[in-house]
Amino acid sequence: MRVNALFNDFGKIIELSSQEYLSVNTNRFKEIFNNHGVLLIRGTKVDRDLFEKFTGHFSSDFIVHSAKVRKRLSKDQTVQTVTEGYGPIVLHSEMAYSPFSPEVIWFYCETPAPVGGETTVGDGVQFYRKLSPRAQKLLMSQKLKYVNIWAPDRWLTHFPSESPDEVIQKMTQLGTQAHWINSETLYFEYLRSGITKSARGLAFANGISIHRQYEKEVNTFQESHDKQVRHGIFLENGDKIPEWLCNELTEIEEKVTQKVSWQNSDIVMIDNLTVLHGRCAFDPALQRSILLRMANWPKAA
Numbered sequence: 004m005r006v007n008a009l010f011n012d013f014g015k016i017i018e019l020s021s022q023e024y025l026s027v028n029t030n031r032f033k034e035i036f037n038n039h040g041v042l043l044i045r046g047t048k049v050d051r052d053l054f055e056k057f058t059g060h061f062s063s064d065f066i067v068h069s070a071k072v073r074k075r076l077s078k079d080q081t082v083q084t085v086t087e088g089y090g091p092i093v094l095h096s097e098m099a100y101s102p103f104s105p106e107v108i109w110f111y112c113e114t115p116a117p118v119g120g121e122t123t124v125g126d127g128v129q130f131y132r133k134l135s136p137r138a139q140k141l142l143m144s145q146k147l148k149y150v151n152i153w154a155p156d157r158w159l160t161h162f163p164s165e166s167p168d169e170v171i172q173k174m175t176q177l178g179t180q181a182h183w184i185n186s187e188t189l190y191f192e193y194l195r196s197g198i199t200k201s202a203r204g205l206a207f208a209n210g211i212s213i214h215r216q217y218e219k220e221v222n223t224f225q226e227s228h229d230k231q232v233r234h235g236i237f238l239e240n241g242d243k244i245p246e247w248l249c250n251e252l253t254e255i256e257e258k259v260t261q262k263v264s265w266q267n268s269d270i271v272m273i274d275n276l277t278v279l280h281g282r283c284a285f286d287p288a289l290q291r292s293i294l295l296r297m298a299n300w301p302k303a304a
């Protein structure tokens with residue numbers, strides 16, 4: 004295992020031998036990961052099967068992304084395609100709007116776009132440090148309130164055999180306030196801090212900016228026939244996210260964004276609690292295939 008800097012200020016590149024993909028030293032790996040937030044793993048030709056085996060060393064608690072636009076490719080459904088389309092996607096923490104948000108995500112590059120299409124990452128710890136005292140104070144004093152309206156395809160992914168009452172019960176146990184709008188549609192509110200406490204320090208990790216993008220481009224994130232606005236974000240007290248904060252976030256995003264220039268077979272491992280990710284645009288005529296797997300760490304016995 005060879006370890007080198009990925010960016011000037013955070014992340015590492017890990018070079019592995021082909022044998023090391025099959026027998027990962029997960030303790031050493033996790034130590035580097037916890038200290039650096041994002042790892043780019045290179046070294047051998049990786050196919051879907053090896054991607055599944057490699058990620059399987061770290062956890063068995065994988066999470067299916069329930070958005071219908073993400074195809075499920077592996078037998079267990081947890082190796083999936085990323086958000087469709089070719090436009091840019093702003094920095095975000097994956098699924099911060101729901102209790103199904105993963106602690107760790109892996110991207111695997113099957114086919115890089117020849118030009119553009121880089122995955123972007125931004126260190127949430129640096130992001131937090133760049134926030135104005137006013138923004139830090141607001142985000143430390145109020146959680147964010149994510150509002151979701153889920154069609155059956157989404158809630159059935161998480162609750163395939165539960166009765167309607169059991170779904171509400173489980174969503175309540177997961178910390179949401181949930182009710183049925185009708186027999187098909189689940190409404191829930193989820194409160195979560197926009198700031199994470201981590202070993203690396205306080206980190207800005209949430210979905211404020213991507214919710215703003217979602218409101219403008221619903222079709223990027225949903226099937227084209229589904230025009231309903233299904234996600235909203237507010238401050239804990241119900242106020243809209245202030246305009247001054249959104250503007251400040253856009254400015255900081257520009258400063259902290261780093262690009263991962265994909266090579267075929269690359270795997271990128273991201274701490275979803277302290278590192279944000281997004282995407283650069285690419286020409287729709289170009290081929291690009293990036294796959295995703297998401298997990299929580301195994302629970303301590």
Ligand SMILES: [Fe+2]
Binds near residue numbers: 095096097280
């Ligand atoms: Fe994402």
